[in-house]
Amino acid sequence: xxxxxxxxxxxxxxxxxxxxxxxxxxxxxxxxxxxxxxxxxxxxxxxxxxxxxxxxxxxxxxxxxxxxxxxxxxxxxxxxxxxxxxxxxxxxxxxxxxxxxxxxxxxxxxxxxxxxxxxxxxxxxxxxxxxxxxxxxxxxxxxxxxxxxxxxxxxxxxxxxxxxxxxxxxxxxxxxxxxxxxxxxxxxxxxxxxxxxxxxxxxxxxxxxxxxxxxxxxxxxxxxxxxxxxxxxxxxxxxxxxxxxxxxxxxxxxxxxxxxxxxxxxxxxxxxxxxxxxxxxxxxxxxx
Amino acid sequence: xxxxxxxxxxxxxxxxxxxxxxxxxxxxxxxxxxxxxxxxxxxxxxxxxxxxxxxxxxxxxxxxxxxxxxxxxxxxxxxxxxxxxxxxxxxxxxxxxxxxxxxxxxxxxxxxxxxxxxxxxxxxxxxxxxxxxxxxxxxxxxxxxxxxxxxxxxxxxxxxxxxxxxxxxxxxxxxxxxxxxxxxxxxxxxxxxxxxxxxxxxxxxxxxxxxxxxxxxxxxxxxxxxxxxxxxxxxxxxxxxxxxxxxxxxxxxxxxxxxxxxxxxxxxxxxxxxxxxxxxxxxxxxxxxxxxxxxxxxxxxxxxxxxxxxxxxxxxxxxxxxxxxxxxxxxxxxxxxxxxxxxxxxxxxxxxxx
Numbered sequence: 001x002x003x004x005x006x007x008x009x010x011x012x013x014x015x016x017x018x019x020x021x022x023x024x025x026x027x028x029x030x031x032x033x034x035x036x037x038x039x040x041x042x043x044x045x046x047x048x049x050x051x052x053x054x055x056x057x058x059x060x061x062x063x064x065x066x067x068x069x070x071x072x073x074x075x076x077x078x079x080x081x082x083x084x085x086x087x088x089x090x091x092x093x094x095x096x097x098x099x100x101x102x103x104x105x106x107x108x109x110x111x112x113x114x115x116x117x118x119x120x121x122x123x124x125x126x127x128x129x130x131x132x133x134x135x136x137x138x139x140x141x142x143x144x145x146x147x148x149x150x151x152x153x154x155x156x157x158x159x160x161x162x163x164x165x166x167x168x169x170x171x172x173x174x175x176x177x178x179x180x181x182x183x184x185x186x187x188x189x190x191x192x193x194x195x196x197x198x199x200x201x202x203x204x205x206x207x208x209x210x211x212x213x214x215x216x217x218x219x220x221x222x223x224x225x226x227x228x229x230x231x232x233x234x235x236x237x238x239x240x241x242x243x244x245x246x247x248x249x250x251x252x253x254x255x256x257x258x259x260x261x262x263x264x265x266x267x268x269x270x271x272x273x274x275x276x277x278x279x280x281x282x283x284x285x286x287x288x
Numbered sequence: 289x290x291x292x293x294x295x296x297x298x299x300x301x302x303x304x305x306x307x308x309x310x311x312x313x314x315x316x317x318x319x320x321x322x323x324x325x326x327x328x329x330x331x332x333x334x335x336x337x338x339x340x341x342x343x344x345x346x347x348x349x350x351x352x353x354x355x356x357x358x359x360x361x362x363x364x365x366x367x368x369x370x371x372x373x374x375x376x377x378x379x380x381x382x383x384x385x386x387x388x389x390x391x392x393x394x395x396x397x398x399x400x401x402x403x404x405x406x407x408x409x410x411x412x413x414x415x416x417x418x419x420x421x422x423x424x425x426x427x428x429x430x431x432x433x434x435x436x437x438x439x440x441x442x443x444x445x446x447x448x449x450x451x452x453x454x455x456x457x458x459x460x461x462x463x464x465x466x467x468x469x470x471x472x473x474x475x476x477x478x479x480x481x482x483x484x485x486x487x488x489x490x491x492x493x494x495x496x497x498x499x500x501x502x503x504x505x506x507x508x509x510x511x512x513x514x515x516x517x518x519x520x521x522x523x524x525x526x527x528x529x530x531x532x533x534x535x536x537x538x539x540x541x542x543x544x545x546x547x548x549x550x551x552x553x554x555x556x557x558x559x560x561x562x563x564x565x566x567x568x569x570x571x572x573x574x575x576x577x578x579x580x581x582x583x584x585x586x587x588x589x590x591x592x593x594x595x596x597x598x599x600x601x602x603x604x605x606x607x608x609x610x611x612x613x614x615x616x617x618x619x620x621x622x623x624x625x626x627x628x629x630x631x632x633x634x635x636x637x638x639x640x641x642x
Contacts, residue, residue: 179372187386
């Protein structure tokens with residue numbers, strides 16, 4: 001027996017360690033895929049947007065229709081995300097901390113928007129609230145326009161981003177159990193105090209994570225919004241819809257300029273997501 | 289504050305968790321609910337706390353019916369097996385929580401709260417940890433903080449659910465002595481749940497032995513150990529030897545021995561089980577009196593200050609005896625040796641279900 005065997009560091013997980021060439025091959029495949037389908041397209045967005053120089057880029061963004069699309073996108077997100085925050089918290093709290101009839105049905109329903117095509121979600125709202133829809137005549141009588149207007153966009157976005165926050169919180173809250181809440185109540189705390197001082201601080205990072213994902217989807221949603229929007233330039237076009245309109249007009253620089261904003265949003269989301277994940281992990285390792 | 293529990297029943301689906309439980313807990317006593325897992329002891333504790341509602345029956349604190357009262361209004365201190373400290377709050381804020389959530393009218397001033405919390409932390413001997421967070425503490429420290437937190441609201445009743453269950457043996461032993469001393473100091477009516485008979489024996493004034501949703505026996509630790517009311521208690525509390533035989537008009541025939549069983553005067557030739565504690569088994573070389581049977585020494589092992597002897601009688605029943613070290617030295621037993629075993633304090637029960 002040689003001495004090298006004794007002094008060499010013992011690799012961890014020796015049982016699941018692959019041969020060197022297998023590891024390099026797997027890494028190479030991953031890199032090729034990432035480059036071809038992620039980095040190159042992302043880069044091309046910015047290259048195309050800046051093709052005619054920075055001035056043209058700014059012009060394209062300052063154009064009134066583009067500005068209106070940006071404003072509308074932010075407006076929809078500002079309404080939809082807080083609403084889904086309240087809904088997600090309420091649903092997760094109910095599901096994780098209480099036992100009731102129909103709980104599994106509720107969980108399935110929360111997941112529904114994930115399994116339904118966004119276009120169909122949009123169509124449903126048109127069929128319900130559109131002029132020819134079930135409630136259309138009544139709405140028209142009372143001079144309320146939902147479809148082809150901002151409320152329709154908010155409704156469709158709400159539906160599509162419905163599950164993000166609830167889905168993030170339910171497993172977290174279930175894992176934490178309800179003992180801390182029971183302790184709080186036995187110490188005389190009211191339901192609201194228990195929620196505010198015990199439940200909410202315990203899930204704050206999970207909640208933030210859900211909000212980030214929800215916001216990214218709310219701003220980037222195309223399918224459902226496209227159906228209910230009616231594509232009225234300067235009024236009901238959100239950024240993704242505006243990109244499509246510009247692209248169809250062969251206005252590539254402007255299309256990519258607006259698209260680059262969405263790409264930036266994605267990058268910011270990614271960074272925020274990583275930051276939150278890092279915090280969650282730190283908190284989790286501290287808790288154990 | 290006394291607790292009166294009357295005819296409590298509770299089912300979870302098909303499972304009968306509590307079957308008509310009635311129990312009185314006098315003011316200032318420290319009572320242990322002892323039983324195997326699934327016997328309903330934790331459910332009973334949670335019903336006392338108001339965290340579960342009984343299907344029927346009532347709970348009264350000091351004569352006042354609290355069955356319908358919300359946990360928040362019952363003024364109970366509850367200590368959980370896994371501490372349930374608020375993980376994002378410092379030790380100080382954890383202990384202060386019960387005071388800071390009070391409505392403004394009855395909330396003490398900041399300075400009073402500070403004083404009260406520090407006094408409690410001194411009581412649990414952890415005042416130097418006030419600024420730490422729960423995850424920075426050891427299990428034993430966490431549980432003492434949990435206790436201080438429960439005591440901060442001056443509860444009428446203190447309820448502890450397997451308070452030492454998550455701790456290692458050494459800390460557990462320290463902490464239960466400490467809890468006993470603490471209780472002698474503050475005298476709050478306390479109920480604690482445990483499946484550990486040593487813990488129940490050492491800490492409590494009274495032990496309530498439970499099994500499958502029913503109370504088997506209520507008594508002082510001595511009573512429960514030395515005169516168990518049922519076969520279950522005999523087996524659950526301490527080690528025991530078990531002999532099958534028959535009982536007839538007050539006498540039990542167990543192997544070659546006739547043992548008086550005055551409680552069973554009505555029985556005629558009924559199957560019976562006799563229980564004897566290992567330390568109530570005498571081993572001699574000469575037959576002394578009628579109540580001795582021949583046996584062979586199989587194995588001798590030392591456990592701390594005791595010597596455990598495994599024997600086998602002529603019917604190949606295993607018998608376990610415990611001797612003191614000096615007793616064993618005096619006897620000088622060897623494996624394979626033929627001796628006589630003389631059980632004392634034999635308790636005979638009718639075989640259940642027959």
